[in-house]
Amino acid sequence: MSDATKLRDSALAAIAKARDDTELEAIEVEYLGRRDGKISRQLLSGIAQLDPSQRATLGQEANEAKRAVEAALAARRSEHQASRLADIGETEEIDITFPGPSLERGHAHVLSQVRKELEVIFARIGYTVEEGPEIENDWYNFEALNLPKGHASRDVQETFFLDANEEIVLRTHTSPVQIRAMERIGTPPIYIIAPGRVYRRDNLDATHLPYFMQLEGLAVDEGLTVGDLKGTLLYMVQSLFGRERSVRMRPHHFGYTEPSYEFDTMCGRCMGKGCRSCGGQGWLETGGCGMVHPQVLRNGGIDPDRYSGYAWGFGIERMALLKYDVEDLRLFYENDLRFNRQF
Numbered sequence: 001m002s003d004a005t006k007l008r009d010s011a012l013a014a015i016a017k018a019r020d021d022t023e024l025e026a027i028e029v030e031y032l033g034r035r036d037g038k039i040s041r042q043l044l045s046g047i048a049q050l051d052p053s054q055r056a057t058l059g060q061e062a063n064e065a066k067r068a069v070e071a072a073l074a075a076r077r078s079e080h081q082a083s084r085l086a087d088i089g090e091t092e093e094i095d096i097t098f099p100g101p102s103l104e105r106g107h108a109h110v111l112s113q114v115r116k117e118l119e120v121i122f123a124r125i126g127y128t129v130e131e132g133p134e135i136e137n138d139w140y141n142f143e144a145l146n147l148p149k150g151h152a153s154r155d156v157q158e159t160f161f162l163d164a165n166e167e168i169v170l171r172t173h174t175s176p177v178q179i180r181a182m183e184r185i186g187t188p189p190i191y192i193i194a195p196g197r198v199y200r201r202d203n204l205d206a207t208h209l210p211y212f213m214q215l216e217g218l219a220v221d222e223g224l225t226v227g228d229l230k231g232t233l234l235y236m237v238q239s240l241f242g243r244e245r246s247v248r249m250r251p252h253h254f255g256y257t258e259p260s261y262e263f264d265t266m267c268g269r270c271m272g273k274g275c276r277s278c279g280g281q282g283w284l285e286t287g288g289c290g291m292v293h294p295q296v297l298r299n300g301g302i303d304p305d306r307y308s309g310y311a312w313g314f315g316i317e318r319m320a321l322l323k324y325d326v327e328d329l330r331l332f333y334e335n336d337l338r339f340n341r342q343f
């Protein structure tokens with residue numbers, strides 16, 4: 001075996017074992033380096049010393065060895081390249097050279113924002129937040145609120161009952177929290193708001209939801225009058241919508257207040273003159289309110305001869321709808337980011 005062939009074989013063996021391009025580079029220098037490469041040197045110097053008959057053979061062998069080593073180096077380099085690319089997919093979870101996706105920042109849902117805003121508005125005038133269970137019994141949801149069995153305002157058609165005896169219900173309003181608050185706090189003054197979810201067996205459409213959020217308010221103290229109630233509602237509406245908006249109360253009937261009213265917010269588009277968005281009324285229905293019925297105070301353990309109280313309630317969705325001109329209640333619950341991002 002000639003020297004050139006031996007050098008070729010040892011170069012090929014080294015190439016086969018090389019683990020990366022740095023090692024291949026070293027092998028290339030060792031065998032093919034322009035001056036000191038083992039194969040190059042043989043080509044340049046070795047041949048000169050031989051007699052002409054041997055030169056051709058040795059030259060050819062050395063050239064063949066050189067080409068074989070070059071080809072082996074190229075093949076090994078492309079193998080390394082391929083396995084590096086495969087490894088990126090397999091082993092590297094983060095390619096730090098790749099631009100990252102931008103992280104989106106979320107924010108509270110519009111209903112949470114409005115609820116929070118209302119909590120802050122009422123906190124400023126001394127109201128605290130009171131909570132109650134969403135699963136209620138007949139006493140708290142109806143009976144204690146002066147809505148005995150058979151009462152027209154019970155809305156049995158709209159109630160989700162959780163038992164066959166119709167004693168356990170998903171609360172149909174936040175008003176049961178009034179009774180629970182009176183029981184818990186005991187002696188007035190009582191100034192609370194109760195935001196929370198309520199349930200109605202309504203068919204889902206643009207103006208009805210099977211569950212929604214209400215905000216209940218209750219004040220019990222000595223000498224409270226309808227004037228205090230109206231002042232409180234006016235303060236709320238103006239805090240939420242601006243000082244130019246006012247409140248209107250219309251007589252109504254609820255079992256748990258006497259007298260009872262529905263209250264409206266002045267339309268922000270026409271300022272009470274009447275326009276298309278308020279149906280020509282100039283006012284937008286907002287909620288219900290009234291002076292707490294003496295029997296309800298008694299049911300909450302409060303002496304109605306000494307104390308009086310007022311209460312109100314409205315849908316938080318309704319308030320958000322008035323604030324942001326949303327036309328369909330369902331949008332609040334569809335979680336469509338195109339909608340949610342606007343607020």
Ligand SMILES: [Zn+2]
Pocket residue numbers: 267268269270271272273274275276277278279280281282283
């Ligand atoms: Zn209007």
